[in-house]
Amino acid sequence: MRRTASTYARLITAQFRSITEYPADFWTMIAVALIQQAAQIAFIAVIFAQISTINGWGFPEMLLLVGFMVLTDAVTEVGWDGMWTVGRKIVDGGLDYAVVRPAPVMMQIGASAIGMQSAANLTTGVTMIAIGWSGAGIAPSMIPAAILLFLCAVVVQLTVITTANCINFWLKGPSPVFAWLTAQTQETATRFPLTIYPRAVRTVLTWVVPLAFVNYIPVRILTGDLPAWWLAIPPVVAAVLFAITALVAKAGLTRYESAGH
Template sequence: MRHNAAVYVRLIAAQFRSITEYPADFWTMVSVALIQQAAQIAFIAVIFAQITTLDGWGFPEMLLLIGFMVLTDAVTEVGWDGIWTVGRKIVDGGLDYAVVRPAPVMMQIGASAIGMQSAANLTTGATMIAIGWSGAGIAPSLIPAAALLLLCAVTVQLTIITTMNCLNFWIKGPSPIFAWLTAQTQETATRFPLTIYPRAVRALLTWAVPLAFVNFIPVGILTGRLPQWWLAFPPAIALALVGVCALVARAGMKRYESAGH
């Protein structure tokens, strides 16, 4: 584990040095990300200028909901953005280089790129969480629980996206269509409380593809909408998804046949 962690840090550091060699490009991406998130916050503010709550969720709770999603997504993209290239590497044989190196294949691919367009979202997401936390009147004693929930949220996000990208071992195409559809569903659906959707949709996003554990469940626990015993579920789901992800990746690697897969 120590060796793998050291390799990961070196890979990410190398990617960061490469990107910051072009300062104008770097700051352009950061600026675009800030504008995008500002527009999202403005959109929510306009909605709540017309209504008081959305199915019982006020503006601070909505900021928490979006903040968890933005921060979790930003952590994943900054530290694991290379995973989106799995499909292309399967087809062109790029996995060959990772297979022969003394480090986990998926870790090498995940750390092969940094989504610097989301770097600014680390600050934006944390700011939204801080403002929402204060506005919702959440007790400081829940900070350790929030840290645990955030760690679980990042694990859930990372493992779901990795698993969906690994499905390209079976569809034999360079486009990460399943991962893209999952990301679009998350961006569209989970920015709002899942209680506004039909029961079937809630069940799908909670237990089948558990994107609810990225933001809806954590915020529900912190704001008291869900009882405290729900704190047992996010770690369990995160560990289960790590296992599923490892099994899917391992099964996919057994199918890999180099270039022309």
């Protein structure tokens, strides 16, 4: 585990150095990300200038909801963005290099790219959560719970995206169709309280493709909308998803037959 962590850190560092060799591109990506998130906050503010709540959720709770999603997504993209290249590597044989190296294959792929356009979102996400936290009146004693929920959210996000990309081992195509569909569903559906959707949609997003554990469930726990015993569920969900992802990745790698697949 220690060796794997060290290898991952070196790979991410190498990617960061590569990106920052082009300062204009780097700062352009940062600026675009900040403008995008500022527009998102402005959009929420405009909505709540006209209405007081969305199905019982006020402006602070909505900031928490979007903030958790933005921050979790940013951490995943900065530290695991290479996973989106799985399909292409399967088709062109690029996966061969990772397979023969003495390090976990999925870790090498995940660390093979950095989504620097999301680096600025780290600050934006933290800011949104801080403002929402204060506005919702959440006690400082809940900070340890928030850290636990955030770590679980990162694992859920990472494993769901990884599993969706690994489907390409069976699709045999370069385009990450299922991963893209999953990301788009999260972007459009989970930025709002799941209570506005039909029961079937809530069930799918909570227990089938559990994107609700990225932001919706954590916010409900932190605001006291769910009982305290719910704090034990996100770690279990994260552990189960990690195990499932490991099995899917292993099965996919077993099917891999080099270039052309």
